[in-house]
Amino acid sequence: MVHHSDVVIVGAGPAGSVLAFLLAQKGWEVTLLDRARFPREKTCGDGLTPRAVATLQRLGLYEDVAQRAFPVRAARLYAAPHADITLPFHPFVHPLPPEGLILPRKELDDLLRRRAEEAGAHFVPQARITHFLPGQGNGTIAGVAGTTNGHPKEWPARLTVMATGASIGLHKAMGILQHPPHDVRAARGYWRGVQGLEPRFEFFFTPELAPGYGWIFPVGEDVANVGVGVYAAPGTPVPSPVRRLHAFIASHPALRDRFAHAELLDDVRSFPIRTDFPSHRICGPGWLMVGEATGLVNPVTGEGIDLAMESAMLAAEAIHRALEMGAIREKVVCRYERKLRRHFGRMFQGLRWLRKRVMRPRAVRILIQRAARHPGMAERIMGITLGTRSPFTAFLPSTWWWILRG
Numbered sequence: 001m002v003h004h005s006d007v008v009i010v011g012a013g014p015a016g017s018v019l020a021f022l023l024a025q026k027g028w029e030v031t032l033l034d035r036a037r038f039p040r041e042k043t044c045g046d047g048l049t050p051r052a053v054a055t056l057q058r059l060g061l062y063e064d065v066a067q068r069a070f071p072v073r074a075a076r077l078y079a080a081p082h083a084d085i086t087l088p089f090h091p092f093v094h095p096l097p098p099e100g101l102i103l104p105r106k107e108l109d110d111l112l113r114r115r116a117e118e119a120g121a122h123f124v125p126q127a128r129i130t131h132f133l134p135g136q137g138n139g140t141i142a143g144v145a146g147t148t149n150g151h152p153k154e155w156p157a158r159l160t161v162m163a164t165g166a167s168i169g170l171h172k173a174m175g176i177l178q179h180p181p182h183d184v185r186a187a188r189g190y191w192r193g194v195q196g197l198e199p200r201f202e203f204f205f206t207p208e209l210a211p212g213y214g215w216i217f218p219v220g221e222d223v224a225n226v227g228v229g230v231y232a233a234p235g236t237p238v239p240s241p242v243r244r245l246h247a248f249i250a251s252h253p254a255l256r257d258r259f260a261h262a263e264l265l266d267d268v269r270s271f272p273i274r275t276d277f278p279s280h281r282i283c284g285p286g287w288l289m290v291g292e293a294t295g296l297v298n299p300v301t302g303e304g305i306d307l308a309m310e311s312a313m314l315a316a317e318a319i320h321r322a323l324e325m326g327a328i329r330e331k332v333v334c335r336y337e338r339k340l341r342r343h344f345g346r347m348f349q350g351l352r353w354l355r356k357r358v359m360r361p362r363a364v365r366i367l368i369q370r371a372a373r374h375p376g377m378a379e380r381i382m383g384i385t386l387g388t389r390s391p392f393t394a395f396l397p398s399t400w401w402w403i404l405r406g
Ligand SMILES: Cc1cc2nc3c(=O)[nH]c(=O)nc-3n(C[C@H](O)[C@H](O)[C@H](O)COP(=O)(O)OP(=O)(O)OC[C@H]3O[C@@H](n4cnc5c(N)ncnc54)[C@H](O)[C@@H]3O)c2cc1C
Pocket: 010, 011, 012, 013, 014, 015, 016, 033, 034, 035, 036, 042, 043, 044, 045, 046, 047, 048, 049, 127, 128, 129, 130, 163, 164, 165, 166, 167, 169, 170, 186, 187, 188, 227, 270, 271, 272, 273, 290, 291, 292, 293, 296, 297, 302, 303, 304, 305, 306, 308
């Protein structure tokens, strides 16, 4: 007899593990699958924004993460030597907690996965999912199938969740996406011996990195996660960020001295990022998606752990209700999609506009210079980039006009 779970979740990143944790806590039988063996590397900047900290606090997981992580209390925005500010999170990120954290994903994801297991979820590593099990009724999904340790296996369930990040193999299998919607590609490496590390996120918006950005996030006293993200121009493939990262570290005047004695600890790795929320269906009869699988990553900063965990919280509520009602019909499951669109729709509209119109070296330089003189403006910029304020209402149209005109 094949065993049926209440919920099967594909992908044990922050979205999948937080969802498994919440549903298992409610007493549902959850199977969490991942193609990797844990702990596993995930190519990432490892930065947890104040928004992520707020969610970890709501989940009761903050202490667990914070005691292993490097705390940060500010963000530095650098565009040029005379356009360089450090904004303390207190008071600028109010009402979010004035703290960020940096913890390598190998540790963070394993910790969240273990908490899900401790809450009662059943975790299966090295389970590569390739297709779906059809249920009764048109388009209904009733679980997943794939291989574990090379052997074919099926995992039937009342509800199926895709938490597969930027990988789109299962989207293609469903006929939801034909082409990769990746519009950002980012690369990162760990360097030891970096000078001038402080408890802050450092972001670089210099002309050499345009269209894109760079970061230095300290993971310890003298080790930093350093990376660049490259935005694709519409309709063109995203250029490789790896060469851009090496060139930036080797030759940019803002970094050259700081990296003079630094050594690269491992290979530089790159990975695509999806910021296309909401470009396709994210639910249907018997199934839904969470996290980056829905395109939920901040289009300006490339940060998505915070949004992945928030979407998991919304999904957990919806799934709990649907299972209690005994209804996995589209109408019930897709209340989640409406909620997600309400929660993130406007934020993404604003951030996409910001990326297209404002994230250019000259405009960013002017913004930073103005923010250095006007604390109110700094607070609004912080709110816009964290997605707690809309760029359409944070500034008068005339202010934007002035900034964009240069
Ligand atoms: C270089 C880089 C830097 C970044 N920096 C930051 C940062 O500093 N802060 C931040 O907040 N965000 C950052 N991001 C974005 C962040 O990594 C993602 O938004 C986040 O990991 C999304 O979480 P998730 O749980 O949705 O997916 P993921 O964390 O990607 O997890 C998906 C999981 O699904 C599994 N999986 C996929 N397909 C299958 C399959 N067919 N079968 C079984 N398992 C499968 C994968 O193995 C993986 O474990 C960065 C991204 C990149 C590429």
